[in-house]
Amino acid sequence: MNEIPTVFPQPKIASALNSDFEQRVALSTETLPWSVSPLPGVERRMLDRLGGEVARATSVVRYAPGSHFDRHIHGGGEEILVLDGVFSDERGEYAAGSYLRNPPGSGHAPFSVEGCLLLVKLWQFGPGDTEKVRIDTQQTPWRQGLVPGLSVMPLHEHNGISTALVRWAPNTRFNTHSHSGGEEIFVLSGVFHDEHGHYPRHSWLRSPRWSQHSPFTEGEGALIYVKVGHLGAPMLTP
């Protein structure tokens, strides 16, 4: 029997998706369709994207068990939070809760033996941000936040752009505040609320510069990934 050559479908890449950073976006990522990537077994849900296959992009990426991605160089840097499973490259294994920053110019050949789910941000490094980061958030102590019930785990800071995990006890209320450089939130567990809506697990919320809100939790509490200061900040560009 003749072997049928395998032709992988060529992904259609949106050149612009939620790319106006002056607009608020709030969505449940679990309802978004999966798009194929150039490698079989690696799929992504695109949250924001500016550019073609090389893009400033924020995505949820899923590696099927036993899948791999081609060796690549991160021209504009890569930030990863492992949401589930175990992500690997030739230098290590990164279990759920791992926070990785692969600075511009770094490279690797990633894979996943058991499969994994990742939050990935590409081309979102400011000029001069060259720090390589590996943090196991499951083993890192929390700091007391600004109000009772709030705990913070700083992950990275550079030139006014900071990234952290924030843990909200049930029924915690934070002051009304504005984000001079914008704010991006990914809900890792529980339900996060503000006066504009409520955001269950794996919701993604991007609030533009100078936006304002009064966030709180109810009976479930919440664990969220938060980045501030990056919307409108100078970035390396593809």
Ligand SMILES: [Fe+2]
């Ligand atoms: Fe990478």
Ligand SMILES: [Fe+2]
């Ligand atoms: Fe906020």
